[in-house]
Amino acid sequence: MTEPSLQLLRPEQLDANGLVVTNPANGSQVATVRRYDTDALTRIIDAAEAARHGWAARTAKQRSDILRAWYDLIIAHTEDLARLMTLESGKPLDEARGEVKYGAAFIEWFAEEARRAYGEVIPTHAEGKRIVTLRQPVGTCAAITPWNFPLAMITRKVGPALAAGCSIIVKPAEMTPLSALALEALAQEAGIPHDLFRVAPAVKSSDAGDLFCTHRAVRKISFTGSTAVGKVIMAKAAGQVKRLSLELGGNAPFIVFDDADLDRAVEGAIASRYRNAGQTCVCANRFLVQDGIYDAFVEKLAARVGAMTVGDGVANPSAMGPLVSHREAARVAGLVAQAQAQGARPVGELADVPQGGAFHAPMVLADVTTDMDIAHEEIFGPVAPVIRFSDEAEALRIANDTPYGLAAYFYTADAARQWRVMEALECGMVGVNDGLISTEVAPFGGVKESGFGREGSSHGLADYMTIKYCLLGGLG
Numbered sequence: 001m002t003e004p005s006l007q008l009l010r011p012e013q014l015d016a017n018g019l020v021v022t023n024p025a026n027g028s029q030v031a032t033v034r035r036y037d038t039d040a041l042t043r044i045i046d047a048a049e050a051a052r053h054g055w056a057a058r059t060a061k062q063r064s065d066i067l068r069a070w071y072d073l074i075i076a077h078t079e080d081l082a083r084l085m086t087l088e089s090g091k092p093l094d095e096a097r098g099e100v101k102y103g104a105a106f107i108e109w110f111a112e113e114a115r116r117a118y119g120e121v122i123p124t125h126a127e128g129k130r131i132v133t134l135r136q137p138v139g140t141c142a143a144i145t146p147w148n149f150p151l152a153m154i155t156r157k158v159g160p161a162l163a164a165g166c167s168i169i170v171k172p173a174e175m176t177p178l179s180a181l182a183l184e185a186l187a188q189e190a191g192i193p194h195d196l197f198r199v200a201p202a203v204k205s206s207d208a209g210d211l212f213c214t215h216r217a218v219r220k221i222s223f224t225g226s227t228a229v230g231k232v233i234m235a236k237a238a239g240q241v242k243r244l245s246l247e248l249g250g251n252a253p254f255i256v257f258d259d260a261d262l263d264r265a266v267e268g269a270i271a272s273r274y275r276n277a278g279q280t281c282v283c284a285n286r287f288l289v290q291d292g293i294y295d296a297f298v299e300k301l302a303a304r305v306g307a308m309t310v311g312d313g314v315a316n317p318s319a320m321g322p323l324v325s326h327r328e329a330a331r332v333a334g335l336v337a338q339a340q341a342q343g344a345r346p347v348g349e350l351a352d353v354p355q356g357g358a359f360h361a362p363m364v365l366a367d368v369t370t371d372m373d374i375a376h377e378e379i380f381g382p383v384a385p386v387i388r389f390s391d392e393a394e395a396l397r398i399a400n401d402t403p404y405g406l407a408a409y410f411y412t413a414d415a416a417r418q419w420r421v422m423e424a425l426e427c428g429m430v431g432v433n434d435g436l437i438s439t440e441v442a443p444f445g446g447v448k449e450s451g452f453g454r455e456g457s458s459h460g461l462a463d464y465m466t467i468k469y470c471l472l473g474g475l476g
């Protein structure tokens, strides 16, 4: 293997005739990995079901120590993990390094949470009886993850699952299996039993999803991806009433009121819209800017965007990278063309974009109105549509006029307005005067068609545990 970061992978994870992984920056082949058909996946699930009992029987401290060892190995291999991520997803090295640290933080966090799955003794309602609750692991879990955060979306599920005493099988996105496979190899090195946590790229993703929804041993499915596929999983999981966590699509409003700190709002817009070339579920997707600050905001944002560097994330670690595929880049270009045909106005100079890769120039579109398609689509690309509004009521009406409800952001100096708007926004997460909200210590998740369940924080462990109530009678 010429690429040093591929040393993280184990021979049994690779297959010359398997799934081909290519670099979206230049189309080069990075690796070919083993894929699992339904029979092979069934055997993996059966083995996970057998392995979980011994893992759950270990003390919380023992599970915590092994998770901590895994965390230490991830951090020790940050550079190779980041390079592998950049090669398979296009994410620039600086952002990839950040994702490794962010993803590792979930393992560190749940290594600590593992020791705090407290039950209760409830004051009894009747003489001679006592009531206690136990928190127990859900059992064997399955996870299906997206391509845009190839490492953090795995640790955000596997961390709490293992901390709770569960086993878990991860089906990664076809385009980005390498980071997940590297995590699996490091987990085994840390002492996590081989059958307890497996990464299984699928021959056919829908077959894997069907199996997760129908195999009796799978007690919970955690899905992160598009709302459309999330609905498919939810419908199929109903057959056996399986536990679900759904982290789905978003259409985050980014509201700038007249009294906002303009420079802070522009910095927040850059951080929220253009991170990962706009390919994050919590990206600001629509900019709602009040009349009095509209022109200044558009001008300042467009100047910053036009000065961005776009390029290969290995050669230029701080650049904005390509989209994950040419198909995605073409989809975004189509959305922009449609918006312009409907009256949107591109603002400022466009950054130079390398030829050949799946690149799309970062853009600002002014004069966008709510009747345009781009105001309602999850863009998932580096394009900022800017909509004008007059007052707070109009801003909230526009912001909430979407089936999604994941993240929202707004900028104002008015403390009373901060409380009014925070409470009125229909979403799971709000950034006030800040464009970056993702952290392992806070509950990440949405409402409406952005899904349910929470990842990270102390709430994240509950998604992998059950509460059993026990009544002890005849105690005299």
Ligand SMILES: NC(=O)c1ccc[n+]([C@@H]2O[C@H](COP(=O)([O-])OP(=O)(O)OC[C@H]3O[C@@H](n4cnc5c(N)ncnc54)[C@H](O)[C@@H]3O)[C@@H](O)[C@H]2O)c1
Pocket (backbone or CB within 6 Å): 144, 145, 146, 147, 148, 149, 153, 171, 172, 173, 174, 205, 206, 207, 208, 209, 210, 224, 225, 226, 227, 229, 230, 232, 246, 247, 248, 249, 250, 280, 281, 378, 380, 406
């Ligand atoms: N809410 C969050 O935390 C979060 C995080 C990242 C991405 N996302 C969302 O994910 C989407 C982008 O990711 P994507 O393109 O990988 O999404 P996607 O829904 O196309 O794919 C997600 C995963 O589902 C698998 N899949 C696809 N069809 C399936 C089927 N019929 N049955 C079972 N599995 C199937 C894919 O192979 C992949 O592993 C965006 O909508 C983004 O907002 C949400």
Ligand SMILES: O=C[C@H](O)CS(=O)(=O)O
Pocket (backbone or CB within 6 Å): 148, 149, 279, 280, 281, 282, 438
């Ligand atoms: O795509 C959304 C992910 O959840 C990434 S992050 O948690 O916002 O970094």
